[in-house]
Amino acid sequence: xxxxxxxxxxxxxxxxxxxxxxxxxxxxxxxxxxxxxxxxxxxxxxxxxxxxxxxxxxxxxxxxxxxxxxxxxxxxxxxxxxxxxxxxxxxxxxxxxxxxxxxxxxxxxxxxxxxxxxxxxxxxxxxxxxxxxxxxxxxxxxxxxxxxxxxxxxxxxxxxxxxxxxxxxxxxxxxxxxxxxxxxxxxxxxxxxxxxxxxxxxxxxxxxxxxxxxxxxxxxxxxxxxxxxxxxxxxxxxxxxxxxxxxxxxxxxxxxxxxxxxxxxxxxxxxxxxxxxxxxxxxxxxxxxxxxxxxxxxxxxxxxxxxxxxxxxxxxxxxxxxxxxxxxxxxxxxxxxxxxxxxxxxxxxxxxxxxxxxxxxxxxxxxxxxxxxxxxxxxxxxxxxxxxxxxxxxxxxxxxxxxxxxxxxxxxxxxxxxxxxxxxxxxxxxxxxxxxxxxxxxxxxxxxxxxxxxxxxxxxxxxxxxxxxxxxxxxxxxxxxxxxxxxxxxxxxxxxxxxxxxxxxxxxxxxxxxxxxxxxxxxxxxxxxxxxxxxxxxxxxxxxxxxxxxxxxxxxxxxxxxxxxxxxxxxxxxxxxxxxxxxxxxxxxxxxxxxxxxxxxxxxxxxxxxxxxxxxxxxxxxxxxxxxxxxxxxxxxxxxxxxxxxxxxxxxxxxxxxxxxxxxxxxxxxxxxxxxxxxxxxxxxxxxxxxxxxxxxxxxxxxxxxxxxxxxxxxxxxxxxxxxxxxxxxxxxxxxxxxxxxx
Numbered sequence: 235x236x237x238x239x240x241x242x243x244x245x246x247x248x249x250x251x252x253x254x255x256x257x258x259x260x261x262x263x264x265x266x267x268x269x270x271x272x273x274x275x276x277x278x279x280x281x282x283x284x285x286x287x288x289x290x291x292x293x294x295x296x297x298x299x300x301x302x303x304x305x306x307x308x309x310x311x312x313x314x315x316x317x318x319x320x321x322x323x324x325x326x327x328x329x330x331x332x333x334x335x336x337x338x339x340x341x342x343x344x345x346x347x348x349x350x351x352x353x354x355x356x357x358x359x360x361x362x363x364x365x366x367x368x369x370x371x372x373x374x375x376x377x378x379x380x381x382x383x384x385x386x387x388x389x390x391x392x393x394x395x396x397x398x399x400x401x402x403x404x405x406x407x408x409x410x411x412x413x414x415x416x417x418x419x420x421x422x423x424x425x426x427x428x429x430x431x432x433x434x435x436x437x438x439x440x441x442x443x444x445x446x447x448x449x450x451x452x453x454x455x456x457x458x459x460x461x462x463x464x465x466x467x468x469x470x471x472x473x474x475x476x477x478x479x480x481x482x483x484x485x486x487x488x489x490x491x492x493x494x495x496x497x498x499x500x501x502x503x504x505x506x507x508x509x510x511x512x513x514x515x516x517x518x519x520x521x522x523x524x525x526x527x528x529x530x531x532x533x534x535x536x537x538x539x540x541x542x543x544x545x546x547x548x549x550x551x552x553x554x555x556x557x558x559x560x561x562x563x564x565x566x567x568x569x570x571x572x573x574x575x576x577x578x579x580x581x582x583x584x585x586x587x588x589x590x591x592x593x594x595x596x597x598x599x600x601x602x603x604x605x606x607x608x609x610x611x612x613x614x615x616x617x618x619x620x621x622x623x624x625x626x627x628x629x630x631x632x633x634x635x636x637x638x639x640x641x642x643x644x645x646x647x648x649x650x651x652x653x654x655x656x657x658x659x660x661x662x663x664x665x666x667x668x669x670x671x672x673x674x675x676x677x678x679x680x681x682x683x684x685x686x687x688x689x690x691x692x693x694x695x696x697x698x699x700x701x702x703x704x705x706x707x708x709x710x711x712x713x714x715x716x717x718x719x720x721x722x723x724x725x726x727x728x729x730x731x732x733x734x735x736x737x738x739x740x741x742x743x744x745x746x747x748x749x750x751x752x753x754x755x756x757x758x759x760x761x762x763x764x765x766x767x768x769x770x771x772x773x774x775x776x777x778x779x780x781x782x783x784x785x786x787x788x789x790x791x792x793x794x795x796x797x798x799x800x801x802x803x804x805x806x807x808x809x810x811x812x813x814x815x816x817x818x819x820x821x822x823x824x825x826x827x828x829x830x831x832x833x834x835x836x837x838x839x840x841x842x843x844x845x846x847x848x849x850x851x852x853x854x855x856x857x858x859x860x861x862x863x864x865x866x867x868x869x870x871x872x873x874x875x876x877x878x879x880x881x882x883x884x885x886x887x888x889x890x891x892x893x894x895x896x897x898x899x900x901x902x903x904x905x906x907x908x909x910x911x912x913x914x915x916x917x918x919x920x921x922x923x924x925x926x927x928x929x930x931x932x933x934x935x936x937x938x939x940x941x942x943x944x945x946x947x948x949x950x951x952x953x954x955x956x957x958x959x960x961x962x963x964x965x966x967x968x969x970x971x972x973x974x975x976x977x
Contacts, residue, residue: 235835237372239362242922246452252667255417257527258715283885291780300670301326301436301437302320302321302322302565302566303324303326303566303568303808303809304319304322304323304325304528304565305319305564305567305568305571306318306532306569306571306574307319307540307543307573309572309573309576309580310572310573310574310575310576310577310613311577312804314853315579316573317527317528317532317533317540318528318568318738319394319529319544319564320528321414321524322451323443323445323528323564324436324437324446325448325452326436326446326809327436327447327448327458327459327460329431329435331448331458331459332447332448332462332468333461335461335462335467336447336462336467337431338467338500338505338544339464339470339500339505340431340469340470340471340474340494341431341501342471342496342499343471343474343495343496344379344474345378345552346503347378347799348380348431349427350425351378352419352422352961353378353380353381353415353418353419353420353422353964354418354419355378367866372745378418378432378655379431379434380418380422380434381414381415381418382438382474383418383421383430383433383434383952384418385414386434386437386438389435390418394485394567398493405625406576414684417735421916425609435459436448438474438475439455439473439474440539440593441483442472442481443713445820447462447877450470450473451470452526453467453523453525453526454466454483454521454522454523454524454745455520455521455522455524461829463514463517464497464510464513465497465514465515465517468493468494468496469482469489469493469519471496472496473489473492479587483521484518485527486521489519490519497509497515498510503679505679514611518816520879529643530544530623533623535580535581536575536617536618537793538617538618538619538635538636538637539573539575539580539616539802539857541623541633541635541643541784542637542638542643543571543573543640543802543803544564544801546802546880547564547571548560548561549641550934552814552815553556553567554813561761568808568809568810569807569814570805570809570946571805571806572803572804572806573802573803573804574608574613574614574615574804575614575615575616575800576615576616576936578936579606579929579933580615580890582616582928583604583606583616583618583931584657584928586618586925586926586932587602587603587604587618588602588620589928590602590620590901590921590922590925591620591885591900591921592620593620593621593622594630594632595902596620596629598898598899598900599622599629599630599887599888600620600885600886600895600898600900601619601847601885601889602619602885602921602922603620603637603781603883603884604617604637604638604704604781604881604883604884604925604926605617605618605638605781605782605785605882606785606879606881606882606929607789607800607881608789608798608877608878608879608937609789609793609798609877609879610796610798610878610938611676611801611819611821612789612798612800612801612819612821612892613777613801613804614782614802615817615931615933615937617635619636621636623917626783632888635930636781636880636884637884638757638782639780639782639783639883640757641760642782642920644757644780644782645778645780645888646756646780647757647758647783648778648864648884648886648887648888649773649774649777649778649864649868650773650862650864650869650871651774651861651863651864651869651870651871651918652772652845652860652862652863653773653784653860653861653862653863653872653873653918654754654773654779654862655733655771655860655872656725656743656788656791656833656836656837656860657748657752657771658733658771659721659753659832660745660825660833660948661737661748662721662736663744663828663829663832663833663945663949664744664825664826664829665740665741666747667721667949668721668949668950668952669721669722669725669832669949669950669952670720670721671720671833671952672718672720672723672952673718673720673724673732673734673735673736673739674718674735675716675717675718675731675732676721677731677735678707678716679707679708679946680734680738681704681705681707682697682698682699682703682705682706683697683842684698686737686742686768687740687741687742688740688741688743689743690766691766692745696766698768706768708717708730709874710729710730711730711917719732721736721836722836722839722951724736725836725837725844726836726839726840726845727821727844727845728840728845728860730772733772734768734771737768737771738781742765743765743766744767746762746770749765749787750762750763751797751824752786752787752797752825753783753787753790753823753824754783754787756778757779757780758778761777763779763942774865781882782882785882786800786880786882788859788873788874788875788882789875790825791830791833791834791837792834792877792880793877794828794831795823795826795829795830796823797822797824798821798823799820799821801820803816803817810838828949831942831943831945831946832945832949832950833949834942835942835949837858837860837946838854838856838858838942840859840860840874841858841874842854845861846859846872846874846918848919848923849872849874849923849924849926849927850927850935851930852931853876853939855941855942856876856877856939856940856942857874857876857930857934858874858876858942859872859873859875859926860873860874861918861922861923862918863917863918864886866892866896867895867896867915867916868886868887868892868894868895868905869886869887870884870917870921871883871884871885871886871918871922872918872919872922872923876928876934876937876938876939877937877938877942878934879933879934879937879938881924881925881926881929881930881966883929885921885925886922887923888947893923894907894916895916896915900916900921901970903923
C-alpha cells in the first residue's frame with residue numbers, strides 16, 4: 235500500500251508541476267509575443283519585468299555563413315573531377331535553381347504561414363507547449379522554417395568550429411527554445427523571406443547523408459533540384475520530419491505514405507490541382523540512386539595521388555593551425571582544388587603498371603609503381619601503382635603509396651640499386667674530370683689501408699677492411715667488364731668496378747653533398763644518404779629512397795641543373811572566392827649547367843647502347859635514364875627522362891623482404907630461375923624498364939622532347955669510349971653485388 239500511495243503522490247505532483255510550468259511558460263510566451271508584436275509599448279511599459287529583461291539579453295544575431303560544403307579535387311584541366319571530400323554531402327544552389335514544386339511542398343508541410351509571420355508562429359508555440367507539458371501524445375514542435383534554419387546554422391557552426399553541437403540541435407529546453415525564437419526574429423529583420431527559404435533548402439537534411447535539396451535530388455534521381463516533379467518534391471519535403479525513417483531508399487512504403495501526406499497539404503493549400511494530386515499520388519518512387527563516395531577511395535583513376543594531395547593539405551598551415559582544423563577545412567570548406575595531374579598521362583601510367591603485374595591476379599604481391607614530374611615546374615603529372623586503395627585485408631589492397639615518403643603517406647621507398655650511380659658520375663664531372671677519361675675498372679678490390687677520401691669525417695678519409703680484414707671487394711653483375719674503360723662507358727653499361735674506380739679518385743662526402751643538393755634523402759628518416767658507406771654508391775645501403783625523390787632528382791639533370799620541388803596544386807579557392815596560397819614552382823640551381831649536361835650526355839647512351847638499350851623510346855638524343863637492380867633482384871628500377879618529363883618506374887617487393895624476383899612469376903611469365911637461359915634473370919630493364927617504356931612512348935611527346943644540349947668540350951675530351959659490347963652484354967650490369975653488405 236505504501237508503494238501505491240507513493241506512486242499516486244508522485245503522479246499527482248508530476249501533473250501539478252506540469253500545469254504550473256505550463257501556466258508560467260504561457261505567461262512568458264505571451265510577454266514574448268507582446269514584445270514581438272508591440273515592441274515600443276513593451277519597451278516602455280514592461281521595462282521592469284525580469285523575464286522580458288532576460289529575453290532582451292539574449293543574442294539577436296550570429297554569423298550565419300558559410301554552410302559546410304564539400305570540397306572537390308580536379309585534374310589540371312579544372313574540369314575532370316578526381317573526388318570529393320565531405321562530412322556533409324552538400325551542393326548549395328540559388329533559389330531560382332530549385333523547382334517551384336519543391337518550394338511549394340516544403341512550405342505546405344513545414345510552414346504554410348511562412349510569408350506572413352515574423353519568424354515564429356505564436357499559435358504553434360502555444361499548441362506545442364500545451365501538448366508537451368500536459369499531453370501524453372509525445373513531444374510536438376512548432377518551429378517555423380526560419381527557426382529550423384537558425385537551428386541548423388548553429389549546429390553547422392558548432393561542428394565547423396570543432397565544438398560539440400549546441401543543445402539547440404535536439405532535446406531543446408524552453409530557455410533554448412526562447413533563444414531560438416529571438417534569433418529567428420533577428421534573422422527576419424536582416425534577411426528577406428526568399429533568402430531564408432534558400433538558406434533552409436540548402437542546409438536541411440534530406441535523407442541520411444544528403445544535405446540540401448540539390449544533393450538529395452542528385453542522389454535519389456540523378457537530376458538537378460530545378461527538375462524536381464511534384465511527386466519527387468513531396469518525397470523530399472516529407473524527409474525533413476525524420477530523414478532516416480522516411481528514407482525512400484531503405485523504407486519506401488513509409489516514404490510513400492509520408493509523400494502522400496505532403497501532397498494532400500499541397501492540395502489543401504491550393505499549390506496543386508486535384509488532377510496533379512491524383513497523378514502524383516499514383517506515381518511510383520522510381521528511384522535512380524547515385525551514391526556519392528567521398529575521399530580517396532572514390533578517386534578510382536588516381537587514389538594514391540589523391541592521398542598525396544590530402545596529406546599535403548593536412549600538413550599545411552594555410553588550411554588551419556592543426557591537422558583537425560585542416561581536415562575540417564577540407565571536408566567542410568567548399569574548396570575547389572585544381573591539381574597538376576594530367577589525366578591522359580595518369581591513364582597511361584595506370585595501364586603500364588597493371589600490364590606489368592595485374593592487381594586482380596597478384597598472389598605473389600609483386601609491387602609496380604610509377605611517378606612522373608615536369609622538370610621545369612615540379613608539377614606531378616602522373617602517379618600510379620598496381621594496388622587497390624583500401625584498408626581491407628587482401629591481396630593487392632593497401633593505402634600505402636609506393637611512390638612517396640612515409641610522411642606523405644608512403645612506404646618511404648626502396649633500395650635504388652644502380653640508379654644511384656649517376657651521383658658518382660656527377661661527382662666525377664664536378665671535380666673537373668672528362669667523361670671520356672679512362673678509369674681502372676680492372677680492380678675488383680681495394681686493400682684495407684686504402685684511404686677513401688671523405689672530407690666530412692675525422693681524419694679526412696675512411697678505410698674499409700671488409701669482413702675478413704683484408705680489404706673491400708665486390709663483383710660485377712656481368713662478365714667481361716674487368717678492364718680499363720672510359721668513365722662514360724662504365725656508367726652507361728652500369729659497371730660496378732668503373733663506379734668504384736671513379737669514386738676512389740673523388741671525395742665521398744662531395745658525392746653525398748651533390749646527391750643531397752638534388753634532393754635525394756632517405757624516405758623513412760629524411761636523412762641524406764651516407765655515401766661514406768661504400769655500398770651506397772651502388773644504391774645498396776640501408777637507405778630507402780622513394781620513386782618521387784628519384785624522379786625529382788633526375789628531373790634536375792633534364793632541367794640543366796635547376797631543381798624544382800615536386801608540386802601537386804595549381805590553385806585552391808573556396809565557394810566564396812577566397813584563394814588559398816599554394817606553392818608556386820619552387821626552383822633553384824642545384825648543380826651547374828655544365829655538369830648536368832655532361833650527365834645527360836652519358837645517360838642518353840644507356841637507352842642506345844647501354845644497360846637499357848632494349849627500352850629506348852625512339853628519341854636517341856632527347857631521352858636518357860638509368861637502370862637499377864639490387865642484389866638478388868629484390869628491387870628493380872628505371873629512372874628516365876626527356877626535357878619535359880622525368881619518370882621513375884619501380885617493380886619489386888613491398889611485403890616480401892629480400893625475396894628474389896627471379897623466383898616468382900611476374901605478369902604470368904615463367905620465373906627466371908626456371909628458364910634454361912642462365913642469363914635470363916630479372917633486372918631493371920626487364921619489367922620496370924618495360925613499363926617505363928610503354929608509358930614514355932605514349933606520353934613523352936606531349937611534353938618537351940627537344941634534344942639535350944652538349945656539355946662543354948673539356949668534359950667530353952679524352953681518348954674516347956671503350957668499344958661497345960655485343961648487343962645486350964651490358965644490359966644486366968646494373969646490380970650491386972657486394973659480399974660485405976646486404977644490398
